[in-house]
Amino acid sequence: MPQSNKVTILMGVYNGAAHLDAQLQSIAAQTYENWSLICSDDGSTDGTREIVTRFAQDHRGKVLLSDGPRAGFSSNYMQMMRDLPDDIAMVAFADQDDIWEPDKLARAAQALETEGHPTLYASRCWYWYPESGVRKPSPSPARPATFRNALIENIATGNTIVLNPAAARFVRDAAQHTSAVFAHDWWLYLLMAGADYRIEFDTGAPTLLYRQHAENLIGGGQTLHEQVQRKLKVLQGALSDRIGLNIEALQQVENLLTAQNREVLDQFARARQAGFLRRLQGLRKVAPYRQTTLGTLGFWGAASLGRI
Numbered sequence: 001m002p003q004s005n006k007v008t009i010l011m012g013v014y015n016g017a018a019h020l021d022a023q024l025q026s027i028a029a030q031t032y033e034n035w036s037l038i039c040s041d042d043g044s045t046d047g048t049r050e051i052v053t054r055f056a057q058d059h060r061g062k063v064l065l066s067d068g069p070r071a072g073f074s075s076n077y078m079q080m081m082r083d084l085p086d087d088i089a090m091v092a093f094a095d096q097d098d099i100w101e102p103d104k105l106a107r108a109a110q111a112l113e114t115e116g117h118p119t120l121y122a123s124r125c126w127y128w129y130p131e132s133g134v135r136k137p138s139p140s141p142a143r144p145a146t147f148r149n150a151l152i153e154n155i156a157t158g159n160t161i162v163l164n165p166a167a168a169r170f171v172r173d174a175a176q177h178t179s180a181v182f183a184h185d186w187w188l189y190l191l192m193a194g195a196d197y198r199i200e201f202d203t204g205a206p207t208l209l210y211r212q213h214a215e216n217l218i219g220g221g222q223t224l225h226e227q228v229q230r231k232l233k234v235l236q237g238a239l240s241d242r243i244g245l246n247i248e249a250l251q252q253v254e255n256l257l258t259a260q261n262r263e264v265l266d267q268f269a270r271a272r273q274a275g276f277l278r279r280l281q282g283l284r285k286v287a288p289y290r291q292t293t294l295g296t297l298g299f300w301g302a303a304s305l306g307r308i
Contacts, residue, residue, distance in 0.1 A: 007035045007090045012076035014042040016096035032105035042068035077184035081175040091168040095159040104207040108162035118167035120192045122156040123202035128209040145199035147261045150190045153290045158185030182245040194257040
């Protein structure tokens with residue numbers, strides 16, 4: 001297959017030996033065979049590098065093991081994006097502990113093959129609890145993927161994202177001017193939506209098993225316990241911290257946003273810092289929303305308490 005159809009997979013790895021081999025084998029089993037893999041190791045001490053090295057020997061010329069910045073998972077992915085070459089084709093993102101369905105890359109490549117403008121593809125996944133064998137499908141978006149949604153919610157899960165060549169070059173250049181972000185996938189959704197580029201969400205069958213376990217830095221949060229813990233973190237300021245990092249990152253590249261979305265970002269940033277009444281009035285003008293009514297109500301509850 002031609003180089004222009006190649007998918008470069010970016011995978012940040014760190015002490016992932018327990019689950020990494022299963023993920024690598026699911027990549028090797030893809031029906032779309034024109035792929036290469038970059039594994040950026042962030043300082044593993046558990047045999048992760050050896051697993052990647054063996055996989056590279058079995059798939060010569062397709063796997064590169066590099067050293068990460070050792071500054072956390074989002075910095076690892078941001079550095080990989082900054083290092084993308086000019087002739088990059090499609091770019092996919094992978095977690096070290098998932099398992100991909102065999103047609104994951106094929107479906108993304110088919111969805112992106114006619115897209116000339118920057119386009120971000122994302123899909124549904126299975127929230128997978130391997131100890132119990134339970135699998136729950138993630139929902140399809142109920143509302144449009146817009147900047148007003150991206151300001152308070154990420155619907156583009158990183159392990160499902162694939163960028164077409166134009167989008168890959170766009171985010172690479174933006175990453176050069178962006179410092180810390182909370183999570184690379186939320187930043188990608190914000191940046192692409194803020195520039196008014198296309199978000200292609202695959203509402204078909206889930207494309208991967210998203211492993212849920214105690215070591216998840218960011219999980220699906222589907223159980224009652226996980227939901228309660230998430231609400232407690234919001235009250236403790238976690239959502240506010242994340243939104244604050246997102247705003248700072250976008251302000252560093254605000255020239256890439258549309259004029260309308262630059263104004264929306266400014267209004268949102270000012271509103272969240274205001275007193276109670278002005279905060280709610282300002283947010284009402286911005287009109288941010290989540291994909292579900294309950295989720296949107298939860299945001300407004302956090303906003304009323306000054307936790308955004």
